[in-house]
Amino acid sequence: MQIKPVAVAYVGAFGITGLACLLAITRARDVDARDVRHGLVGLLGTTSVWALLKVVYFVVPDPFRGPAYTVGLVFGFATVWAWLYFCSAYTGRSYHRDRTLRLLGAGVFAGVVAVKLTNPYHGLYFETTVRTTPFNYLAIEHGIFHWTVTGLSYILAGIGIFMLFELYHNSGYNTRPLGLLTLLLALPVSLDIAAFLSERFIEVIYAPLGVAAFVLGTLFVYERRFLAVQSAGDDDDAVIFLDENGHIRDYTPAARDFFPELVDATGEPLESVLPRVAEMIDREEQTLEYEIDGETRYLLTSTSSVTLGDSQGEVLLFSDITTAEQRRRELKRHNEQLEGFASALAHELRNMLQIIEWRLGIAKDRTGDGTVEHESVEKALEANQRLTARVDDFTTLAKYGQTVERLESVEFETAVQDAWWNAETGEMDLVIERGGTIDCDPGRLRELLVNVFVFNRLNGAETVTVELLDTGFAVAGDGEAPGEDVDGYLAFGESVPTAEAGMKLPNAKTFARVHGWEIDIDTEYQRGVRVLVSDARTDVTDQALEVRTD
Template sequence: MSTIEAAYILLFGGSGVVCLAAIPRARTFDNREIRRGIVGMLLATGMWGVFKVAFFVLPDTLREPAYTVGLIFGFATVWAWLYFCSAYTGRGYHRRRGLRWISAAVFFSVVAVKLTNPIHRLYFTTREATVPFTYLAIEHGVFHWAVTGLSYVLASVGLFMIFELYLTSEYDTRPLTVLVALLAIPIIVDVAALTTPQVIEVIYAPLGVAGFSVGALFVFHRRFLAIQNTAREDDPSIYLDEDGYIRDYSPAAAAIFPALERSVGRRLSTVLPAVADITDESESIIEREHAGERRYYLVSTNTVALGDSGVRMVAFSDVTETERQRRALIERERELNEQNERYRAIIAASFGVVARIDPDGRFLYVSPSVEEFLGYPAEELEGESITVVHPDADVTEWAREQIERALSGTTTQVRDFPLETKSGRTVYTDIRGVPIYDQSIPSAERTPQDIVGIQLMIRDATNRRQREGLISVINRVLRHNVRNEMTVISGYAEILEAELDGGTAAKARHISETADRLLELSESAQLLEQNRDLSPDLEAIDVVPIVERAASQLETRYPDAAVTLDAPESVVAATRPRVETGLWELIENAAKHGGDPPAVDIEVAVTDTQIRLAISDDGPGLPETEQRVLETGKEEPLVHGQGLGLWLAYWLITNLEGTVDVTASGGGTTIEVGLPRPS
């Protein structure tokens, strides 16, 4: 064996061994498609190199078959190269089913021609050669050159994809460009072999692939990984080496972080300290001003590995809309918490205890203030039946009736409801119960079946009961005494008026009239006491029958009065039956203080927001002090109205969410009452 022949064997054998030995390294590639392409290329090229060696060392009868098998592996290298280039540069050609079928058809057609070459001899022929050493020379035919031309075209397509990738990267790609250029050097040797007898014609491509593999997978592997990821990535991303130095970045990242310009080779912590501070966290949000608006980016890191080396990629995902929603929810939650605190403060000021019960009457929640009020810690009552704080069965039955009302969808309110403290003492409370609906049901679709509990607001009524009890006793005693004494005075005044004449009789009549006014004042006080504790909840009531009864009663009591009523057949207002007492006070007041004889006009009308009742008389006009009572419900300490009737009317109407307006002149007075319309 000559030295030159040994050199050829060593050269091709070394290239095959290098390619096959690089396969384990290539299999550590994270990207499955790139891994498949480069492993296929190394395997095909390695086997090509092995069969090149077999061509030189096998007996003469086996050299031609070894060369043919080597050609098949060589042609397979082209397709593995294209697959690798498409995957490495981020293109999808290798995934297209049509291209894959065409590629397979071309490959197997060429393989068929190569395998049948001993029959047709159109691919190559052989002869014995002695220069530069004795070997089986290959003389390629027309099919070989056609396939070789196709192979060079396909290899050039792959080279174009690689070089385009490098041009779009701001990485220093010169070392990798040199590696890719190694793939083209064997082509030059192949051309030289056609004209130089000292260079045998055996195709030298395995040598270039071996050089490219060693450089890409072992020497410049970090650049190889970083460039591949950078150029494929449209999203903002920065690529770091293992020491935190910037090795590349995408154009989108530079648009967000202008400081990245010309930053390759510098530490991330120096260029973008805010980003460096959060890269060790699994996920973090960074805020940036970009394109004239504030935007938010999710920062995530991962490592693209090749063996024991890798490139760290810092990716920025635009999550502006999601982050704005998240921050809006946080702000809303903060506002709700503030509102809840305000509501707690209001409830604490308005009610002694707040509780929630289920439809079966068990406490679900009790505010901590219950311990001071009833002596039970809140947690002791939660889960217990409400009967634990009831003094007797009658109270429990009363509570059950109110619960049934609330479960039907009605807000309930009771006064003077007795509760028993832990020590056994009975206290009286005012309780308001509000039904709580399943929040998953839209408001417009809720029915009593959707009620899941009742909110109870409890106020200690003990002091109020004591105060009102004292007032009630005093009121009854004074009213009883006044009525009795005034009846006596009125009776004697009438006797004197009948027995006397002239000025003395007039004085007796004045005493009688004054006594009558005091009796009316006593009756008004009684009406005030009767109406003070009634429910404020409104209901739909037709006010026309109320006004008609008042007009009829007025005609009976004041037969000389001219009463006119102008009202529709039916007008429904949101009020309570006791409004009739207030309206009567106003209508009677018009008759009392009208002309001689009095004329009273009553008009009922419907507006967009209210039911309006106008009561007019033809008297001298309501005095200013009486107007002040009707418009404000107040009296000056030293200036009082003539009685409690107008004050009673004002109190009843306004406590039913109504309004009272007065227009007075020398020609009479008009009082307008506004009542709310049903919702």
């Protein structure tokens, strides 16, 4: 039998398309963004099978042609959903993760596949006839169900194309090459129309050719631009794209506005064009102070590595945080001024209280024991001592009461013992049952524990037990059990359980809150007062730990 060149052309076009998509899966699997990678692999996989089944449709004899075409239609419709998944992930949307949309899509897909697979029984999707022009093949005469599903497919594909062009527009990059590649998706439609109007073309659905041209073009020809646009996101941010050697490959208009030095700098090393930026990245700093048009601006810098096959690079994202940074620095200056004022005031108050204590001591020595005067002076001395302790508390709160900006991981056992030696614990014993690490500000954690330890001493405890928990820690003392007014233990001004002890747990609550932690009284614990601190990040050792300090 003579093989016509046009038949070879059809088989060759779809065969090459299928094999190329199959081989390109390896490259697509190197894309860093997980969801984009999954979308590309799914798109290449379904397109590859779809195209290769068309080859099977052309070359195998009856009765296998019809089933091959039908299964190809199933994979063709699956390609539409893989396309939508990719477009949603690539443009930064979350449609592909929406459970309702996924279930709806699965339902539509299952219904259409059922109609396609049962076509031999109802014949409403397509019928077959043998034709000899332009070569001998099994012609497909599509029915109303086919055109309905085709219309739905084009609508869904158009939604994906719209998402891509919106991203191209917002990215600020020169996306003309990517736009032209995206338009290739629509070219097979013209072949479908030509096949419907003329017998010179076969009605076989040419969409795999357009999908392959787009995906292969983005992965192999314009892969850097493809990755840069996806990483850039909104054009309000300044983005610089570097290659594996640290040379500038591209940038957004916003980046050019921030850094005029970028003009005509494509291909140049970043360190020679923007040395301060390169130095900051090497030092792993995040905030860049930069002079732009005679005005000091602050840019938050983030970096991310991107890999695609042999192409590696780095994306630098700059966000203008000038207003927020100026407010932060102004707030920092105010806090430093308040700390200085509080320190000076505390120093003055201590001096005055020391003078009062000295004078009251003299008065006490000159009054007889058992007299009203002597008892009054003793009460005044006690009040003066409590006031001195309050001044110390307020000074500590002024120093450590601001929200923690940076946490560090510390050994919990070491932190507890450090606080224990810095607290007035009297004759109490310390037991540490479980240790590990906790993310905290060491100074503020020490003050929190000191206040809880002192509270337990004032509450009549003989032993304090500390335990690191999965989401925080607990400090339990065997002193007086709490009464009904549990909330009063943590409130300023309540003087619970006594006036002397009443400031300690509210202080501890302040030091917990600046970490973002919660602090509560364990109401089920009746052998004393057990303080629970939660919402902390800890790493508890599996091995039981018991450390006693007498």
